[in-house]
Amino acid sequence: xxxxxxxxxxxxxxxxxxxxxxxxxxxxxxxxxxxxxxxxxxxxxxxxxxxxxxxxxxxxxxxxxxxxxxxxxxxxxxxxxxxxxxxxxxxxxxxxxxxxxx
Numbered sequence: 001x002x003x004x005x006x007x008x009x010x011x012x013x014x015x016x017x018x019x020x021x022x023x024x025x026x027x028x029x030x031x032x033x034x035x036x037x038x039x040x041x042x043x044x045x046x047x048x049x050x051x052x053x054x055x056x057x058x059x060x061x062x063x064x065x066x067x068x069x070x071x072x073x074x075x076x077x078x079x080x081x082x083x084x085x086x087x088x089x090x091x092x093x094x095x096x097x098x099x100x101x102x
Contacts (some may be wrong), residue, residue, distance in 0.1 A: 033092030
């Protein structure tokens with residue numbers, strides 16, 4: 001049981017690191033939302049999302065990830081990340097619109 005406790009502690013630490021990274025990513029998404037709003041750019045860019053997923057799936061494999069379908073695995077994980085980022089950007093992008101654009 002000591003091993004179980006130890007490895008759960010390792011996962012708890014990794015989860016904390018992930019949350020810190022998500023907070024940083026949210027801050028960047030907010031900035032991007034403001035930029036997209038000012039420049040009247042669409043917050044949903046599927047080709048950019050696919051580019052990110054492809055790059056990260058390759059990185060996942062290079063770093064020794066063992067999922068039998070890395071592209072699918074990363075796509076499922078990042079779908080939620082993209083959706084949350086887009087929600088933040090949509091809110092800020094909308095706020096960045098002038099009244100004549102509404």
